[in-house]
Amino acid sequence: xxxxxxxxxxxxxxxxxxxxxxxxxxxxxxxxxxxxxxxxxxxxxxxxxxxxxxxxxxxxxxxxxxxxxxxxxxxxxxxxxxxxxxxxxxxxxxxxxxxxxxxxxxxxxxxxxxxxxxxxxxxxxxxxxxxxxxxxxxxxxxxxxxxxxxxxxxxxxxxxxxxxxxxxxxxxxxxxxxxxxxxxxxxxxxxxxxxxxxxxxxxxxxxxxxxxxxxxxxxxxxxxxxxxxxxxxxxxxxxxxxxxxxxxxxxxxxxxxxxxxxxxxxxxxxxxxxxxxxxxxxxxxxxxxxxxxxxxxxxxxxx
Amino acid sequence: xxxxxxxxxxxxxxxxxxxxxxxxxxxxxxxxxxxxxxxxxxxxxxxxxxxxxxxxxxxxxxxxxxxxxxxxxxxxxxxxxx
Ligand SMILES: Cc1ncc(C[n+]2csc(CCOP(=O)(O)OP(=O)(O)O)c2C)c(N)n1
Ligand code: SF4
Ligand code: SF4
Ligand SMILES: [Mg+2]
Numbered sequence: 001x002x003x004x005x006x007x008x009x010x011x012x013x014x015x016x017x018x019x020x021x022x023x024x025x026x027x028x029x030x031x032x033x034x035x036x037x038x039x040x041x042x043x044x045x046x047x048x049x050x051x052x053x054x055x056x057x058x059x060x061x062x063x064x065x066x067x068x069x070x071x072x073x074x075x076x077x078x079x080x081x082x083x084x085x086x087x088x089x090x091x092x093x094x095x096x097x098x099x100x101x102x103x104x105x106x107x108x109x110x111x112x113x114x115x116x117x118x119x120x121x122x123x124x125x126x127x128x129x130x131x132x133x134x135x136x137x138x139x140x141x142x143x144x145x146x147x148x149x150x151x152x153x154x155x156x157x158x159x160x161x162x163x164x165x166x167x168x169x170x171x172x173x174x175x176x177x178x179x180x181x182x183x184x185x186x187x188x189x190x191x192x193x194x195x196x197x198x199x200x201x202x203x204x205x206x207x208x209x210x211x212x213x214x215x216x217x218x219x220x221x222x223x224x225x226x227x228x229x230x231x232x233x234x235x236x237x238x239x240x241x242x243x244x245x246x247x248x249x250x251x252x253x254x255x256x257x258x259x260x261x262x263x264x265x266x267x268x269x270x271x272x273x274x275x276x277x278x279x280x281x282x283x284x285x286x287x288x289x290x291x292x293x294x295x296x297x298x299x300x301x302x303x
Numbered sequence: 304x305x306x307x308x309x310x311x312x313x314x315x316x317x318x319x320x321x322x323x324x325x326x327x328x329x330x331x332x333x334x335x336x337x338x339x340x341x342x343x344x345x346x347x348x349x350x351x352x353x354x355x356x357x358x359x360x361x362x363x364x365x366x367x368x369x370x371x372x373x374x375x376x377x378x379x380x381x382x383x384x385x
Contacts, residue, residue: 005359007315007347013362014314017345019322020366024345056316057309185342219367219380222343 010036015058017050020218022209022225023124024050026182027095030122030206033192036061038091039078043071043105045097046131046210047124069104071096072112075119083118091120091196098125098139102163106138113172113201120195120202123165124182126210134213138163142279143272145264146213156267161279169203170239176202177239182209183225187236187247194238207234215263227258232284243294243303246287255280319346323365325380331355333377340369340378 007013011031017024023046034040039062042048048065051058066074071094079092101109101123112119128146129135136146141162145151149158170177175198180188188206195202207228209221216224228234229248233255236247255277259265268276327349334355341349341356348362349369356378358369370378 005350005352005357007359007362009347011347012312012314013346013348013359014317014319015346016314016317016319019345019364020368021345025343025368028345028347029342051314052309055309056313057311058314059309060311183343217367219371221345221366222368222372 010034010060011051012058012060014056015050016053017046018211018218020209020211020221021046021050022182022221023047023126025222026124026188026206026208027051029182029185029188030093030095030192031061033189034061034091034093034196037089038062038093039064039075039082041066041071041075041078041092041094043094043096043100044068044131045100045129046126047095047097049131068100070108071100071105072108072119072121075121076112076115076117079118092118093196094119094121096121096123097130098123098127098165099129099135099137101125102138102165109169110172113169113174113203116174116200118199118201120192120204122192122204122206124206124208125165126208126213127162128210128213130210130213139165142276143265143268145267151267156272157264166203166205166237166239169205170242172201173242174201174203175199175241177205178203179205179207179235179237181207181225181229181234181236183222184229184236184248191238213264215266216261220261224258224262227253231255231258232280233258235284235287237287241303243298244287244291245294246291249288252284318361320359320361320363323360323363323383325365325367326360326383327358327363327365327367327369327378328381329356329358330377330379333375335375335377337374339372339374343368343372 041064075094136149143157178191209224230250230253238245348359
């Protein structure tokens with residue numbers, strides 16, 4: 001087909017993500033906002049496998065595939081080389097999974113942030129190591145089933161809580177940290193563009209449904225992300241120069257709206273669900289409180 | 304030594320439409336051309352044309368997201384006979 005049916009995007013069709021993969025939807029939005037003048041640095045994980053299986057590639061822009069753990073230092077090297085050659089315009093953008101970002105590449109990411117390289121690091125968070133068949137990561141939520149957080153008579157899903165990555169990254173004092181999802185494309189594109197207008201390290205935490213990993217119907221990948229935001233499970237936030245802003249305060253839907261129909265949560269008892277509701281409410285109240293404090297402080301300091 | 308580079312955009316050679324078991328069919332009369340389907344498709348393979356939304360079946364994997372996000376429910380998923 002040609003003409004109006006042609007894919008003219010920088011991230012092409014024919015990639016081999018599962019049907020309904022929200023990571024792929026998110027990459028389309030991200031690339032629309034990033035534009036042509038970039039270098040993409042992609043950590044090993046689903047997205048690297050489904051976009052760049054040799055000799056084919058879904059990318060229309062310069063692209064580096066690095067190993068599982070070193071996307072941040074590779075990006076730091078690329079950007080420093082570009083800047084040393086007098087190129088002060090090309091954007092260096094990392095795309096890395098939650099396993100790569102929250103876990104194995106965490107020290108490298110922290111170092112990249114601390115050294116202050118001009119890199120936008122995007123962690124696409126599908127809440128487990130999906131490419132190797134769904135192992136739990138630091139991003140997997142409490143009680144979720146994965147192949148390494150099984151459900152049996154004693155242990156019922158992941159024993160630990162999800163790592164508070166947005167806060168941990170923000171604690172580095174970098175100029176811009178934000179969260180979004182693949183479904184909230186206006187929000188996501190705005191945040192990518194804003195981040196790229198700022199010099200220095202920037203971090204985006206983007207929630208993405210994984211069809212086999214979450215055990216969800218492929219047609220519902222976008223709906224689940226909308227539900228994650230509407231239930232307050234995944235707030236849309238920005239922390240700019242240390243000040244928190246909540247981009248959306250939707251009227252809260254019960255947490256079941258988000259949990260139901262996901263096979264990774266199908267063993268939850270009513271008690272588990274109320275425990276999760278309590279945790280979500282507490283975290284949400286914490287964000288609302290911090291936004292209030294930050295807004296007042298900002299006003300006081302006249303910033 | 305030849306660099307181990309994939310050629311830009313060559314994923315387009317993968318005709319992922321062959322994966323499909325369900326096929327999105329658009330009722331063009333009902334389509335309001337809002338573009339929700341085109342925005343949310345993971346495969347970038349449904350387009351808003353002057354006549355309404357049009358999937359590119361060469362790439363469409365039949366996930367059903369377009370049908371689910373359509374605000375006027377004008378995309379039906381039908382089982383495909385091959
Ligand atoms: C050092 C190292 N350990 C393990 C692997 C195997 N491996 C490849 S991808 C992957 C999981 C990636 O998880 P994540 O970063 O969350 O990305 P996703 O696949 O979920 O998109 C693992 C464990 C590897 N490539 N390198
Ligand atoms: S396993 Fe999950 S993240 Fe990986 S391609 Fe499939 S849907 Fe996407
Ligand atoms: S069924 Fe899925 S892949 Fe096919 S056009 Fe709709 S959203 Fe795109
Ligand atoms: Mg992952």
